[in-house]
């Protein structure tokens with residue numbers, strides 16, 4: 051890509067505020083963290099309700115970025131760079147992508163539907179890649195932001211595009227259509243689920259079809275409702291010689307009619323009729339979604355006029371698709387980012403950005419990379435670009451696997467190269483992987499999954515999966531409730547409410563929250579050691595930890611005269627000046643804090659004292675989610691207002707004031723003062739059922755089935771024989787127990803787990819490391835995945851049944867359960 055910025059002025063309807071006239075950029079970025087940002091980058095400052103990229107412009111200028119698309123020019127960067135000023139940066143981003151798309155004239159496949167888009171896209175890429183240089187949406191980049199990003203990665207070597215478009219409500223597809231402009235449309239499974247954003251299924255279908263406005267072929271599963279909508283659609287949006295190309299299990303007027311479908315072991319055999327001939331196709335999956343997705347691919351291959359033998363030989367090699375980048379715990383304190391099934395240049399760029407965001411302090415950044423196929427570039431060009439990328443991203447250790455990449459070793463300083471995966475594995479011991487963040491990325495044929503399994507830390511099969519995107523979503527939801535000048539402190543105490551302290555703190559740092567809160571000094575120290583730079587307040591600092599609080603620049607909450615005097619003593623000894631402290635007032639919680647009758651003395655002690663500075667004054671609500679106590683809360687708030695005002699007036703200071711926790715944010719919008727303290731809501735749990743709907747689930751506790759057995763009527767299960775089978779019963783054993791944090795009260799048919807989307811009751815008592823469930827009604831086997839909590843049961847449901855609160859359930863999950871982060 052090379053774009054002259056001057057040409058963009060009319061395209062974006064922008065105002066140009068810059069010095070030079072002819073400026074070319076070759077990289078469009080919306081991610082301020084990316085190390086790929088540089089002098090050739092055009093940075094688009096997207097500005098959501100809660101996340102304003104304009105705030106990062108000064109930082110980016112320092113890093114060498116000179117060109118920006120903005121809605122306004124922040125005061126501190128005036129005249130320091132070139133700006134294209136537009137009304138709305140998201141629209142400008144989309145217009146830019148649409149303009150860029152129009153420069154290319156090769157066939158483009160556009161995919162939409164309710165399910166299967168990403169899988170069909172990945173499979174089509176695999177099936178067609180022997181014959182085309184394909185540009186496709188990375189991962190599931192199918193949103194209003196993801197689609198333009200995907201399209202802007204097109205280059206002059208590509209000769210086929212595959213892009214997916216996802217929408218959640220009406221009037222969204224029209225934007226995406228302009229950017230993708232598919233010539234070939236594929237509608238994947240439409241699903242019957244009711245979607246929030248649409249009045250009904252018909253409206254959903256009509257909206258999705260808009261992607262195909264200019265497509266000359268539309269591929270779909272023939273069913274009445276879709277057929278009807280298509281008829282109206284085709285009359286409205288005429289295209290010369292448009293073809294409808296359909297398939298069906300039931301309707302023999304479809305172009306491809308599936309006569310038979312048989313399951314044999316792990317495979318399905320379908321017999322289909324096409325142009326009066328019959329074919330038998332073997333599909334390497336046995337679930338119906340995969341079969342339908344394979345048939346969508348089949349139609350595309352038929353449309354491209356592939357012969358049956360080629361189709362069969364390629365379809366046989368289809369594989370399960372990894373939908374996301376996952377961070378796993380590796381051996382010797384390594385983290386592993388597993389992207390072992392794809393190796394194209396564009397997805398490498400994305401994975402490198404993710405690597406940077408997961409980077410821990412003092413950890414080495416390593417990539418293990420295979421040969422890259424079908425880029426369209428000559429190898430010389432391709433590996434030069436790759437070397438540049440590796441160097442831009444400050445990768446300290448580069449390991450290449452494959453004969454082609456090996457032959458370009460000289461381009462990669464300090465690299466180690468292997469001819470093939472087996473050679474690497476033979477040497478793996480000698481490479482001494484430790485304290486590294488390792489990105490593992492390779493083409494499917496290199497079987498990098500073996501490398502992942504060798505470098506992964508061996509633990510039992512139970513993991514707590516944390517969805518980082520959901521955390522961002524929940525943060526933004528609460529931010530949207532705050533007045534614009536109100537700051538936000540996020541509580542990451544107790545290991546981020548059990549979800550993982552450092553990883554979440556790093557994400558929050560990126561989102562520019564103002565403060566982090568922890569309970570004890572140790573928690574703060576481990577965040578600082580992990581590289582977190584945000585200020586951290588320690589809620590309950592013991593006097594013995596004051597020296598390390600000072601050493602690590604943590605900020606103590608001071609809640610008593612005794613604590614204050616002890617801290618002042620150390621502060622004096624160490625000659626501190628203006629060290630930030632936080633004063634906690636007791637307004638009715640009666641846990642920690644200065645009471646009303648100690649305020650005078652507090653003021654006296656702080657007066658004329660220059661070693662500390664009152665950074666904030668806070669109090670904590672005793673309740674904030676029970677309407678019957680709201681009168682009491684109002685009194686707490688009023689007392690806080692009164693006492694803090696006195697402090698401020700008599701000390702002549704200007705501290706941050708804060709009193710609200712999560713439920714307080716929801717219920718007492720008038721008491722935001724200068725900051726709020728968000729806790730449980732960030733982790734996807736609200737005490738209010740209506741509010742719960744707006745939050746996304748963050749943690750999913752998962753395990754697997756260790757063993758399945760059938761017991762006869764009259765036999766018992768587990769310790770104390772507390773379950774007696776009334777009939778023949780199929781029992782599955784799951785390797786998670788009370789030592790992992792699952793309460794024994796959840797056993798004996800109180801609680802359940804989810805297996806294959808079905809409930810399985812826990813039978814008998816929960817053991818230390820295991821529990822047993824009744825799976826008589828579920829078709830399952832050893833190794834199948836089990837959900838302990840997440841979407842179902844939710845921790846809220848569990849808490850209700852166990853007569854406790856979600857907080858206790860979340861923080862009880864033991865540290866021996868590994869946390870896995872993804873987005």
Ligand SMILES: *Cc1c(COP(=O)(O)O)cnc(C)c1O
Nearest residue numbers: 541670711712713727728729730
């Ligand atoms: C834990 C805690 C919070 C956060 O509470 P949530 O109910 O989880 O939002 C806020 N303030 C203090 C002092 C806390 O201890």
